[in-house]
Amino acid sequence: MPLLNLQxxxxxxIALLKHLTxxxxxxxxxxxxxxxxxxxxxxxxxxxxxxxxxxxxxxxDEDGITLEILRRLQINNGQxxxxxxxxxxxxxxxxxxAHGWTGGWIGGEQLVxxxxxxxxxxxWRRWVDRKSIQDLLSETEFKQLALGAxxxxxxLDGNDAYFVADLLEAGVRPALWIQEYNATIPVDVSWTIDYxxxxxxxxxxxxxASLKHLxxxxxxxxxxxxxxxxxxxxxxxxxxxxxxxFQDCPTSLPEIYVPPLYFLQNRWGQKVSPKFVESLxx
Numbered sequence: 001m002p003l004l005n006l007q008x009x010x011x012x013x014i015a016l017l018k019h020l021t022x023x024x025x026x027x028x029x030x031x032x033x034x035x036x037x038x039x040x041x042x043x044x045x046x047x048x049x050x051x052x053x054x055x056x057x058x059x060x061d062e063d064g065i066t067l068e069i070l071r072r073l074q075i076n077n078g079q080x081x082x083x084x085x086x087x088x089x090x091x092x093x094x095x096x097x098a099h100g101w102t103g104g105w106i107g108g109e110q111l112v113x114x115x116x117x118x119x120x121x122x123x124w125r126r127w128v129d130r131k132s133i134q135d136l137l138s139e140t141e142f143k144q145l146a147l148g149a150x151x152x153x154x155x156l157d158g159n160d161a162y163f164v165a166d167l168l169e170a171g172v173r174p175a176l177w178i179q180e181y182n183a184t185i186p187v188d189v190s191w192t193i194d195y196x197x198x199x200x201x202x203x204x205x206x207x208x209a210s211l212k213h214l215x216x217x218x219x220x221x222x223x224x225x226x227x228x229x230x231x232x233x234x235x236x237x238x239x240x241x242x243x244x245x246f247q248d249c250p251t252s253l254p255e256i257y258v259p260p261l262y263f264l265q266n267r268w269g270q271k272v273s274p275k276f277v278e279s280l281x282x
Contacts (some may be wrong), residue, residue, distance in 0.1 A: 049226060057091065058092050058094075059097075059229065062229040080104075081175070085123075092178050100120075106136070107128070111123055128163065130159070151178070155233075155234065158208065160214075177237040178235065179237060182209060183260040189211075191212075226238050232261050256278045
């Protein structure tokens with residue numbers, strides 16, 4: 001009996017190692033090779049914003065793209081506003097907090113981070129729909145931040161296109177807008193979900209809007225796409241009056257589009273600690 005137990009343990013260890021090293025269809029290396037075989041990987045070296053990827057606290061290389069764009073804009077410190085920040089341990093503006101920025105987070109989750117009163121970061125815990133956005137814009141503190149922010153990020157897994165349009169119409173015009181897009185939709189297709197104020201993502205592909213649909217909204221408000229993140233999660237839009245600083249970057253959607261390489265979003269480095277985030281705010 002002990003021998004049988006040992007053999008069973010050995011087989012489970014071997015199966016685990018195969019999974020972790022990608023030697024089974026469920027392994028990430030297998031998925032990586034499959035994506036390469038299907039020709040899904042774009043050549044990211046052709047875009048100076050993506051050729052040297054860096055990840056600190058974002059899903060993939062959003063941190064590096066953000067910092068390079070801000071370097072070109074010569075914005076070393078400023079204000080940000082981010083919609084959809086999870087529990088506060090992984091998002092697109094933690095890297096800005098680390099660099100001394102101030103800003104606001106908006107989302108429906110309970111943060112695991114304790115925010116100091118009167119500190120550099122304020123959290124509005126709200127269910128986000130078109131009405132709650134209008135309510136927020138009627139609050140003086142939020143409106144001042146929204147209209148003064150140099151960076152806006154929005155990732156709400158649902159009615160994003162409607163929120164983007166409403167915020168832009170309200171005069172929110174940051175230098176850089178980071179926007180989640182639905183990469184499962186072909187780059188030449190304009191699509192968005194039907195507006196539903198109670199929409200909740202069910203971890204399928206019915207969420208958000210296609211890159212083409214979002215780009216059309218941003219174009220109406222004089223923004224140009226300049227990059228997408230490595231996993232096909234977020235697109236980066238720069239205000240047109242600043243585009244002279246990005247003449248070496250591709251701007252056509254087929255050139256910057258990244259397909260849904262979501263399997264690349266594995267944890268990198270050590271798990272972010274709430275204590276670490278809190279230390280950034282001191």
